[in-house]
Amino acid sequence: MPFKSSKQRKWMWANDPEMAKKWEKEEGSVKEAVGVNVDALLSNPKIQKLLKKWGVKKGQDNVVKLLNYFANNPTHLRKFGFAENVEEAKERNYKEEYKKFQSSTKSKKYRAELNKYNRKKGTYGNGDGKDASHKGGKIVGFEKESVNRGRKEKSRMKKEQKLTEAGVNVWHFYKKANKDKNKFFKMLSDFRKKHSDTKWIKMLNYALEDFNENPKKYKTIDDKQNILFKNLQNNKKVYEGKLTEKIKDKKLQKAIDDLYKSVVQFGKHPSVRKNQKIIAGLIVPMTQGIVKMEKQLGEGKLTEAKETPVEVARRIVQNKQYEKYKGMMLDTFTASAIVKVYDAVNDANKKKLDTLKLPKLVSVVWKLLKR
Amino acid sequence: MKLTKDKLKEMIKEELLNEIQIEIEDVQDVEASIFDIIIEFRDTFQKSEWKKNRKINTYINQLFKIEKLLDKEVSELK
Numbered sequence: 001m002p003f004k005s006s007k008q009r010k011w012m013w014a015n016d017p018e019m020a021k022k023w024e025k026e027e028g029s030v031k032e033a034v035g036v037n038v039d040a041l042l043s044n045p046k047i048q049k050l051l052k053k054w055g056v057k058k059g060q061d062n063v064v065k066l067l068n069y070f071a072n073n074p075t076h077l078r079k080f081g082f083a084e085n086v087e088e089a090k091e092r093n094y095k096e097e098y099k100k101f102q103s104s105t106k107s108k109k110y111r112a113e114l115n116k117y118n119r120k121k122g123t124y125g126n127g128d129g130k131d132a133s134h135k136g137g138k139i140v141g142f143e144k145e146s147v148n149r150g151r152k153e154k155s156r157m158k159k160e161q162k163l164t165e166a167g168v169n170v171w172h173f174y175k176k177a178n179k180d181k182n183k184f185f186k187m188l189s190d191f192r193k194k195h196s197d198t199k200w201i202k203m204l205n206y207a208l209e210d211f212n213e214n215p216k217k218y219k220t221i222d223d224k225q226n227i228l229f230k231n232l233q234n235n236k237k238v239y240e241g242k243l244t245e246k247i248k249d250k251k252l253q254k255a256i257d258d259l260y261k262s263v264v265q266f267g268k269h270p271s272v273r274k275n276q277k278i279i280a281g282l283i284v285p286m287t288q289g290i291v292k293m294e295k296q297l298g299e300g301k302l303t304e305a306k307e308t309p310v311e312v313a314r315r316i317v318q319n320k321q322y323e324k325y326k327g328m329m330l331d332t333f334t335a336s337a338i339v340k341v342y343d344a345v346n347d348a349n350k351k352k353l354d355t356l357k358l359p360k361l362v363s364v365v366w367k368l369l370k371r
Numbered sequence: 372m373k374l375t376k377d378k379l380k381e382m383i384k385e386e387l388l389n390e391i392q393i394e395i396e397d398v399q400d401v402e403a404s405i406f407d408i409i410i411e412f413r414d415t416f417q418k419s420e421w422k423k424n425r426k427i428n429t430y431i432n433q434l435f436k437i438e439k440l441l442d443k444e445v446s447e448l449k
Binding site: 249251255258259262263265266269281282285297 | 401426427431437440
């Protein structure tokens with residue numbers, strides 16, 4: 001059993017040195033796993049000086065001792081530029097951190113205040129399972145203790161989780177890149193590095209409206225990206241797809257996965273693989289049907305990217321073709337008026353116009369034009 | 372028993388024939404398994420909250436139709 005604290009270590013060495021030796025050994029084996037490059041550490045001139053100072057000779061045991069020392073005193077290691085490695089390798093002990101945080105005088109005072117509030121209300125210690133909860137430094141009221149104490153800390157969330165929760169919005173990238181192709185592509189490639197290729201391709205396929213009808217149209221990933229960019233430029237329909245496109249019902253997800261696998265397996269069979277009639281005529285439509293079903297059942301139903309009425313108006317002007325927008329006909333004359341007004345106003349007012357609904361927007365535009 | 376060239380050829384032919392037979396059986400098995408899995412999927416789907424979704428019901432019917440055609444094709448292969 002390794003030491004729990006430096007105090008315990010000192011006490012053990014003073015009172016029970018044999019046991020302390022044992023524990024030290026055990027701890028040594030644990031600490032060996034710390035991600036420090038031993039050779040680099042030893043070749044560091046400062047550390048060599050330290051070794052000389054301590055009278056430590058080079059050898060496996062001595063190195064382990066040294067590592068133990070640094071593991072216990074990571075701040076010392078930071079001086080030699082190895083702290084990053086150690087910090088990465090060391091896992092955070094959240095329970096200990098919580099204990100430490102709660103035992104500080106500041107949080108003790110704060111807790112006392114909450115308890116006082118609880119006593120005042122006459123609910124302290126009645127076992128109702130509720131905590132006095134705070135928000136922004138003020139007591140808000142009572143909350144279930146499981147909710148209050150178990151609230152997720154942001155730093156605990158993994159990077160991946162954060163990304164998938166946010167979902168991927170191609171429109172967001174497009175707007176953030178200021179419609180610059182190079183920037184847009186760089187953002188996409190950065191995003192791609194963080195995810196597997198299959199997920200990435202899945203997302204691209206979602207974004208392209210006609211992918212399921214003409215999958216052969218898009219040969220490479222670059223093709224897909226280029227066409228996606230063109231679609232965005234021309235204000236064509238682009239879909240937002242979440243990366244975590246899984247069906248809530250696990251049984252259903254498993255059944256559909258099995259179905260897909262079995263069909264693919266059948267397609268790979270040597271006697272079927274050569275038969276284009278079966279592959280093109282039957283297996284491809286079958287897999288397409290399964291994919292469509294999965295989409296339909298998926299939690300993150302594909303939603304059409306949100307278009308503002310101004311964007312629709314711009315498209316109408318570009319195509320010289322009226323369109324229906326949320327049940328309303330928008331003719332080219334009105335559309336061109338909207339675009340003209342939108343381009344003329346300043347940025348702050350542009351933002352205001354973006355938030356307006358179409359009927360309101362039209363009335364505002366006509367008012368402005370009459371002036 | 373000495374192994375001559377002719378004997379070896381015969382043995383290889385026999386083995387190849389066996390393989391082909393097995394392959395055809397396998398194709399039928401795999402095809403049958405698809406049918407089973409579609410039925411399984413339909414059952415789980417009908418127990419789920421989506422059971423009244425028309426689109427998916429039509430997709431499932433389409434799958435059954437395609438599967439029928441597959442069955443025909445595979446029997447022709449034989």
